[in-house]
Amino acid sequence: MQKNTTQKILITGANGQLGSEIADALAIRFGTNNIITTDISINSNPDKKFKFEKLDVMDFDTLVQLVKKYYITQIYHLAAILSAKGESNTQIAWKINMDGLLNVLEVARIFNLNKVFWPSSIAIFGPTSPKEHTPQHTITEPETNYGISKHAGELWCKYYFEKYGVDVRSLRYPGIIGYKSMPGGGTTDYAVEVFHKAINNESFVCFLEKETCLPMMFMPDAIKATLQLMEEKKENISIRTSYNIQGMSFSPEEIIAEIKKYHPEFLVTYQPDFRQKIAEAWPSKIEDKIAKKDWNWKPDFNLKKMVKEMIIQLEVQKKDWIKEGVL
Ligand SMILES: NC(=O)c1ccc[n+]([C@@H]2O[C@H](COP(=O)([O-])OP(=O)(O)OC[C@H]3O[C@@H](n4cnc5c(N)ncnc54)[C@H](O)[C@@H]3O)[C@@H](O)[C@H]2O)c1
Incomplete structure (x- = not known):
């Protein structure tokens, strides 16, 4: 062959x-x-x-x-x-x-x-x-x-x-936020779940403290x-362990404030669990100058732009699912 x-x-x-x-x-x-x-x-x-x-x-x-x-x-x-x-x-x-x-x-x-x-x-x-x-x-x-x-x-x-x-x-x-699939068991999963609750007009119980700031993308x-x-x-690849890359950093209260601009009635309570301790040990913001220098790294999305896009895309998905009888 x-x-x-x-x-x-x-x-x-x-x-x-x-x-x-x-x-x-x-x-x-x-x-x-x-x-x-x-x-x-x-x-x-x-x-x-x-x-x-x-x-x-x-x-x-x-x-x-x-x-x-x-x-x-x-x-x-x-x-x-x-x-x-x-x-x-x-x-x-x-x-x-x-x-x-x-x-x-x-x-x-x-x-x-x-x-x-x-x-x-x-x-x-x-x-x-x-x-x-x-x-x-x-x-x-x-x-x-x-x-x-x-x-x-x-x-x-x-x-x-x-x-x-x-x-x-x-x-x-860092914690990855997307609308096409649900996350698989990480400490930053709340930042995806929160959108699904808001879009479906459900209340949200956050497993991290409201001020815990983490790097996300x-x-x-x-x-x-x-x-x-x-x-x-x-x-040009000078790092052979793994590159630091920074996208955006925010806390639960910051992302929720942004989501509330679209869903002002959204109800959130905080019940930190074992994931709080994991999150507290992690950085809140990453320095990524080597990635910028070696391969020109630059993110396109900040918190405001990401939240807008997530809401638009999840609304479209919800309408499709209703049409197809999935919801
Ligand atoms: N999602 C994030 O926020 C994030 C952040 C940092 C690093 N990462 C890394 O990115 C990679 C992908 O993460 P993800 O978010 O897509 O995870 P995920 O949990 O959504 O997906 C992992 C996939 O691996 C499969 N899997 C589990 N055990 C397996 C096995 N023994 N053999 C073959 N497949 C197996 C699962 O079925 C699942 O589909 C992982 O290495 C993860 O550590 C993800």
């Missing part, structure tokens, strides 16, 4: 909040046929737009088979157990987050893959890191299972790049950063 010379991209965790949107963005660049989506769960990808294979990222042999079967040249490794969910499944979360990454890096080394993308997180920072304008290189003493796995993962990426030349690139995503900016990083010339 003739080897396909175009890029063939395999995405792990493709049914998740980021995977579903990154797949669409990559399809525009590389063509739908060149995107192979995979996930441990098979209940997504309803329109069958992309080729889908069931893959548990801890299963090295199946990963190898898929890389061979589709002549994969790049992997976007998104499968993970996120910060809040990871606290109640400590052993399994660590295994998925670490073994999954090591399997992908090993496959990239063996098959000499062109590039790998793997997201890290602001969760690599901890209570001893500077809270404001947290620098790229600083004290990192994460306190969550998830944060420890991301921190270790960053060092593994650097190791595979330096020792084996694997071109693995990474971003320390609108999905289109997260996609833009990811593709920009992956398309940058190799010699």
Whole structure:
């Protein structure tokens, strides 16, 4: 069989909040046929737009088979157990987050893959890191299972790049806000859930204190950063752990005040739970001058612009669902 010379991209965790949107963005660049989506769960990808294979990222042999079967040249490794969910499944979360990454890096080394993308997180920072304008290189003493796995993962990426030349690139995503899918168990999930409650005229119970300010990013900016990083010339990539990137920063009371401009009757109460402690240990604003310098990073959305777009898009979605009888 003739080897396909175009890029063939395999995405792990493709049914998740980021995977579903990154797949669409990559399809525009590389063509739908060149995107192979995979996930441990098979209940997504309803329109069958992309080729889908069931893959548990801890299963090295199946990963190898898929890389061979589709002549994969790049992997976007998104499968993970996120910060809040990871606290109640400590052993399994660590295994998925670490073994999954090591399997992908090993496959990239063996098959000499062109590039790998793997997201890290602001969760690599901890209570001893500077809270404001947290620098790229600083004290990192994460306190969550998830944060420890991301921190270790960053060092593994650097190791595979330096020792084996694997071109693995990474971003320390902040909390990601999007309208197309629900988040999967992170500490910043409230910032998506709050919109769904407001749009459906329901009250909202916030699991963080009203003044807890965290770094966040609108999905289109997260996609833009990811593709920009992956398309940058190799010699310009100076960070081989993971890049700090800043989008916007806000607290629950700030985003709710902005949403109330559209839904003045929106009722919110605060009942902080275990996620408050996680959030308190994270930075409130990230310093990202190296990403700006290396690959020209600049977000398009601030809080005001993001809230407006979220409300417009969710209203459209709600009307469609009512028309289709989903609601
Ligand atoms: N969403 C955010 O706010 C955020 C912030 C920082 C970093 N990240 C990182 O981005 C990546 C994607 O996050 P997301 O928000 O899309 O998460 P998500 O929870 O929405 O999706 C993760 C996907 O991984 C799949 N998965 C879980 N275990 C698996 C396994 N063993 N094998 C294969 N698939 C498995 C799940 O079924 C799910 O579809 C993760 O690495 C996450 O740590 C996300």
